[in-house]
Amino acid sequence: MSTPWRDEVARVAGLARIDLKPDELDRLAGELEVIVQSVARVSEVATPDVPATSHPLPLTNVFRADEPETPLDRDEVLAMAPAQEDGKFLVPQILGEDA
Known part of the structure; x- marks a missing residue:
């Protein structure tokens, strides 16, 4: 049986x-019809x-004041x-020797 939803599912499946x-x-067309009916309700x-609304509660970001501080030495x-060499961080090698 061909329905508009079945045809649409077949079309989108073909595109994908x-x-x-x-x-x-048939199963996906039935599911799509239920979804569309739910949205209509x-x-x-x-x-x-x-x-x-995009969220049930009003959300606001809480930022601290942007005040300059003395940087760490x-x-x-x-x-x-954990490790340092010549004034730089020493980290484990992750690339091969040729990189």
Whole structure:
């Protein structure tokens, strides 16, 4: 049986190069129809005087004041490192010798 949703699922599957069997097309078309009906029901409830939201709670970022501070001394930072050499951090090699 060919329905608009089945045809649409087949079209999108073809664009995505997905080979669907007829029973898979029927199942996915049914699922798509349920989703569209659910969205339609929600749309009936939505009213124009209710502002759109992306989150149920109002969120705001809390930033600390951007005030300059005295930077750490290089020797002090290097002293906290597990390994250092010639004033630089020493880290394990991750690339081959030829890199």
